[in-house]
Every structure is written in C-alpha cells, then in structure tokens.
Amino acid sequence: MTFLTGTYFLFATTLVMAIITVVAVNLSKSGAWTPNIRRIAGLDSIEEAVGRATEMGNPVHFTPGLGDVTAEVAPQTFAGLEVLGFVTELTAKYNTELIVTIRIPNVFPIAQEIVRQGYIAAGKPDMFKEDTVRFLSSEQFAYAAGVMGIFHRQKVAANIMMGAFWAESLLFAEAGAQVGAIQVAGTAAMAQIPFFVAACDYTLIGEELYAGGAYLSQDKVKLGSIGGQDIIKGITMALILAGSLMATAGSQMLVDLLKK
Amino acid sequence: MSFLSKLQNIDRRVIYVIVLLALAIPLINPLGIPLSISPLTEDVYNLVESLQPGDVVLMSLDYSPGGSPDVHPQAVAVAEHLYKKGVKMAMVSFWDAGPMYGEQILKKYEEQGLVYGTDVVNLGFVSGGETAIRQFGFDVPGTVKVDFRGKNTAGMPIMEGIKDARDFALVIDFVSGNPGINEWVRQVQGPLGIKLAAGAVTVNVPQTMPFVQSGQVLGLLQGLRGAAEYEILIGVPGTAAAGMDAQSLGHMAIIAFILVGNIAFLLDKKVK
Amino acid sequence: MRREVPIVITFVVGIIMLLTNFIKIGAGEVGLIQQWSSELSNWVIIVAAFAVGLASVNLMKIHSNNITRQRPGWVNSLILVGSLIAFAIIGTIARLNPGTATAELNQNLFDYVMSPLGAAMFAILCFYIASASYRAFRMRSAEATVLLIAAVLVMLGRAPIGELMWNQFPGIAKWLLDIPNTAGQRAIMIGAAIGGFATSLRILLGIERGHLGGAE
C-alpha cells in the first residue's frame, strides 16, 4: 500500500476535519458538550413581523420554500420547517391567523403535522383549520401565481419565506412589497439572496438558515455539527491570517506546505 | 391616493411593454454602440489562439433550453475560432439537452467539409452528474465507448492518443448551472491539472470568479456579452453582437425603474 | 436488514470513492481501489439514468388521475401525458437509429418545440426583474442601499452604453467583480465547503439518514 504523491497534506486535512466533526457530534449527542449557538438576529425580526400582523389584524403567510425533502436542497427545506414550528407558536401566542402554502406534495403532510402540533403545544388546538396549510400546485410558476393571489385577497401583513427558492423569489418579494407586508426571508440559494435583501425587511443568509433551524429545534446532532464546523472555521481563519502575514514577510512556506 | 403612491403602484403590464420596446427597437434598428473587450474574454481567445492545427479541444456543453440564449452563442463563436485554427473539436455533455446543441454546431462544419470522427466528434450525454464528470475525466475512451450517433469511438482518428482529460489541449466548459464548472474544477482540474476555461451563463459569473482568481480556471466568457466580445475578436459578428444595443437599452430601462421607484418611495416616506 | 444494509452500502462505496484519491494497493499501473472506483462510477452512470424516470412516474400518476376523473384542466393533463409519451418514444427510436427520418423529426421537436418553449419560460423572468426593480427593490435599509448601488454600478459597467456615458464604469464594475465579489464568494465557498464536508461525512458514517426517508 502506498500513498499517492501530492496528497499528504490533503489527506491529513481530511482526517483532521473528520475527527473534529465526529468528536463534536458525539460529545453533543452524549450531552457532554452542547455548543452554545447564538440567537440569530433574523429570528427576532420574525417575532416583530408577527407582532405587526397582530396589530393590523391581518394574517401571516409562511412558505418552507420550493425544494423537495428528497432533493439536494432538503436541508434547507428541513430548516424552513423548523422555523415553521416557531412561527406557529408565535401566531398561537398572539392569536393571529397563519397561512402556510406548499408546493411539494411530500412536504404537505409534514407541514400540516408541525402546525397542528404547534397549536396543541400552545394550548390552542382550535386555531388549526383545514385550510391553514394549503397545497397550491407542484408547477413552479403556478404555485407562485397562487401565492400572489393569496397576498392580495387576504391582505397578508407579514410574509415569512424560509427554505430553497428559485427564480420565483422575485415574484413573492414583489407581491409582498405591493401589499405592504413585513417580509422576512431565509435561504441558502445564493442566486436568490440579492432579491430577498433588496425587497425584504430582513434576510437570513446561507448558513444562518441552518443555524437558525438548529437553534430552534435544539437537535443535538445538528448543534454538534455546527459546533464542529465553527472549530474548523477558526482553524481556517488562523491559517489564512498566518499565511498572508508570512507572505507579507516574504515567506511562501505555508502556501507550499498546503500543496504537499 | 396621492400621485406618489399612484406612481409606485403603476400597473406591471405597463412596465412589461416598456421593456419589450426597449429590447425590440434596437434589435430592428441597431444603434452601433461600441463594445470594449474584457480581459477574461481575451484570455480565452489567447488560449485558443495558442493551439496548433491538429490539437484536440474538448467542449463540454452543459446547458439547457432555459440558459441556452446566454451560453450557446459562446459555444458557436468558440467553435468558429477552433475551425479557423484547424483545431479538432470533441463535444460531450453532462446535461441531457447538450448533444442536441452540439449537433446544431457540427451540422454547419460538416457541410463545410470537416469529417466526422476525424475532425469533429459528438460524444453525447453522460448521465450521473459529478460522478460522470470524474469518470469521463479519468477515462475518456472507457466512459464513451459509443458516441452520440451510435458509432464506436475506438478507432476514430480524433480519439487517437486520448486516454484522460489531460490529453485534450484545452477543455472549455459551457455551463448554465450544476453539474458544471464547480464539478469540473473539483473532480478533474484539481486532481489532474488540466487546462480548463469556461463560458458561463451571466448569472453564474460571480460564483466562478474565485476559481478564475486562483488560476484554477484560465479564462471566462461572461454570458451573452462574452459571446459578443468573442465574435468581435474573431471578426465574425453574429447574433450575440447584434443583441448588444438591446442589452444597453434594457439595462438603462431597469436602472431607470430602480431610480424612479426609489425616488417615489423616499419622497412618499418624507410626505408621510 | 432494512436499516443496516443501506448504511453499509453507503459507507463501503463512499470510502472507496474517497480513498481512491489517496491510496494505491497493488503493483500494477492502476491500483486496486482505483479499479473499483472506476467500476462503481460506471455503475452510477447507469443507475442515475434510471433515476431520471422517477419524476416522470409522479407526473404521469398525477395527470392520468386528472384525466380519468375529468378534473378541471384535464385537457392540459392530456397534453402533458401525450407529449411526454410522444417525446419519449420518438426520442428513444431516434437515438437508436441515427441518420433516419425519425432522428430528424426528433431534432426538429427539440429545436422548435422543447428548446424555444423552455427558453420562453425563462425569458419571462426578464419581465419580472423589471417590475420588481420598479416596485419592490427599495433602499429600505443601509444594507439594501449598498446592494442596489453596487448592482447599478455593475449594470452600468456591463451595458456597452455605460462606457459611452463615462469610460470608468467598466473599470469600476471589474473591480467590484474581482475584489469584493471574489472575497465574498470565496468566503461563502469556504464556508459551504466546511458545511458540505460535514454533511457528506455524516451521511457516510450513517449519522444522518434523511435521504433514506423517515418511515420504515
């Protein structure tokens, strides 16, 4: 057995990253170490948005995005659904109507269960109506047209969008702005973030969506993994800083080491 | 309703008509606004220019109908340059629509006398995304034993001496999403160190820049404008160059929309 | 069986694909692990080809239901099912018999039906970005203002007419693309690499099983 040349540092890096991740996840699972995930600022804006809707007496709209739970974007959809649990509790607390729209058939039963459980947990099972969670259409633009219709007819006062989005993000953001809703969005779909930032009041960017979901669900594996990723990030930052300081002093040692 | 809020709530269909006019009029009556060439486009041009007649270049056609208006003109322009240089063209796709665009390009050059299997070949679509790109990169003849037209690739003169992706003088990925340039960089360019350039849909350009800055991607055509610049560099202005005046007016319209919308918004806020 | 076998499969094939980049076993020109990984990759190409049909089965189920029950819009469902079947049959015959009239018909169906309709579906986005520019993209915060200014500068640098107005616009746009954009994209890429690594590792080790579906 021989090592292929030029892969030593790469192999070592992979090994170190794997050990950090596994140890962090296991420590968190066993309860020995729980990474203290900070509260994400965007979550406060959700509370603010629901409060505004309550004052105005108009409903809150929520979408967990357009991604399937079996596709590559599944983590975004799951994080969105974790936020849905939080939004349900808030609307129950404030007695504000909630409308959840769904594009993916697989997501529909999951969302329905989350909302039903959320209302029961808040002691308000009566707030759950058959049309609280609505499946609109599995075609992308037909779903978007359905959401826009709901915005206008029901005078939605707060619009919360958390999950995977594609080109329809523009349509939601515009329709929400037209009815004057407070909008909070969150997605790891990099191409759509600019439009959300320009049209929404607050946007959770990329990894913030996952961290927000983990914070709300307090899922040990996810928390441990985020803790492990933070450690790797810390080492990365130290490496970059050291490397560029050494380069400033004229040494390419670290750069060369990384190539080994 | 005040004038300002009326202005903010103008019917969207009015906006659509303005956009249509801003694009259609300069298409019919070109204005002839000059176009400067981006250094990234020149990099691709120079890479092709440095090739020798008889070299084989791989074009990876990774786009769909949705992105084709932004990317296909790039592939057409680069193919023309390769043809003029006497460089051989092999095409492959990791998107299912790709080979059909390949056929569109090849048809023209076969009519001009290039011989299929000797000067050009369409290796077709390989399913499997990232895994397929890696497998193709490491073992070209083993991955595409049969080409798009059902012919055996073994024994084709153009495939002589091609074992892995390093045997292509240059690989250019024309791409409108994933799998595409990310996968080419991390599965083939990284381990094998091939010469890799890209033609990307405009939307993907910002995400590709870290690879360009780090030298993993040697040149980048940026959407339709990249194609237009390339057409001008090779002296054959085509559909992309013809669209540039419309791009100019279209951009002006969108900038005007952002400005007017925001002025109305800010004034309205002040009045309130 | 139901729970363990998939986890074992994932682990074994994943480790082979990982180690093929690092370790060589055997004296020949191509190592043992490299041979396995190459064979496995070939298999993926075949399995992935089967996977494409999954979405179509769902489409067929939903829309044939619409047709048999004559739900509103069932004529559209008929169009969908009809075109799906026609394209699948013609496409298959055409590919297995290149150079025939069917192959030509297939290219025409692609060039004049599928390709233009797909392009038109996405072209509508041009309308949407225009109306959203007018009615939704607001300088509602300092951050949104910075974003919009950068966007407008890039647009002025990209459109040939911008250069006619002021010859510095392309330079500014290029700087924004080369420096702050690359810094931002690079940091996001590094962060995503760490996150992607952690997810892949959790899947490989069977800690994460979301892809296998929750229900037994």
Next chain:
Amino acid sequence: MNISSNPWVWFSAFGMIAIFSFAFKENPIYRAFEHLYVGSAAGYAIGVNIDNIVKRAIRPILQEGEFVLIIPIILGVLLYARFFKSIAWLSRWSMAFLVGIGSGLSIYGVVNSQFLAQIRATMIPLNSVNNVVMVFGVLSILLYFFFSMEQKGAIKHSASFGRWIMMVTFGVSFGNVVMGRISLMLGALQDILGGWLGLLG
C-alpha cells in the same frame, strides 16, 4: 419583411408568444403550452436516458458479456420499488448507493478545490488595498458565520464588515442577473422577430 414559410418556425413562435402572455394575464392557451413544455422536457429526458442505459449497460451485457453490469441495472430498477408499498424499502438500497458514491466523491473534491485551494489563494501579501480587502473580507465573513459565540465588541464590528462585503457581493450578483435575464428575452425576441417575421437583417 420576409416571413418564414417553415411551419415549425410558426409553431415555435406561436408557442413563445403564448408563454409570454402569462405575464400579462393567466390564460388557457398559456396553460396548454406550459403543459406541453413540461411533458416534452420529461419525455425528452426519458428518451435520452433509455439510450444511455442501452448503450452503457444492455449492449455491453449482450454483445461483450459484461455481466457485472447487471448489478447497476438491478439497482436502477429497485429505485422504482418505492411505488409499491410492500417493497418500498428496497429502493433505499439504490439511494444509499447513489448517495454514498456522491458523498465520498464530494468530500475529496470539496476539500481539495474549494477549501485548500481557496485558502491558498487567500494567503497573499498585505501590500495593497486590494489584497487587504480580499484577506480581511474573507476573514470577516467567516467570522460572521461563526455561530457558537456571541458577537460582541471587536468581533461584532469585524463580522459586520463581513456583512457589508457580502452586500457588495450580492449587488454584483444582482447586476449580473439583470444581464442574464435580458439575454434570455433577447434570444426569444431574435427568434420571433428574426426567425419568424424576418425583420432582422
């Protein structure tokens, strides 16, 4: 004007206009063409992939006796077990295979090209404004996405610098998207005005 006499061109021009009409008002003709598009794209993909299966598995088995390729065929067929309740669990074997290969492959690629190569490219001398923006831009964004620590004091300022850099990044993306979207509309307009009506020179 030099209108096309090709019926295919007429059909595609009509289809494109029908799709555009959705932007103005949802209508039955749009819906018909939308379904035609969805159906044709799905059918096209099936044709392409059947061809792939025949060329890469069935012919090698029948003509060259590569019987080992029966395994991926079985895995492929098992994917469809999910549509039959009693054997649905079998489809997980195939999923596990696809996902396992994907994860193993992506770990290496991601660490090599998107992690180490990008770290290396950021180790640049701090001797110009551009380089300083680059290095500290990357560092402060990484700091922004640090979740297991409260953002206070200097860390807060640094992380907020990261957020500003990201806003510029997103602005650049925004500007690029505009050009991309206009290109798509231009492609369609060139087909309609040029290919169909013959209005373009």
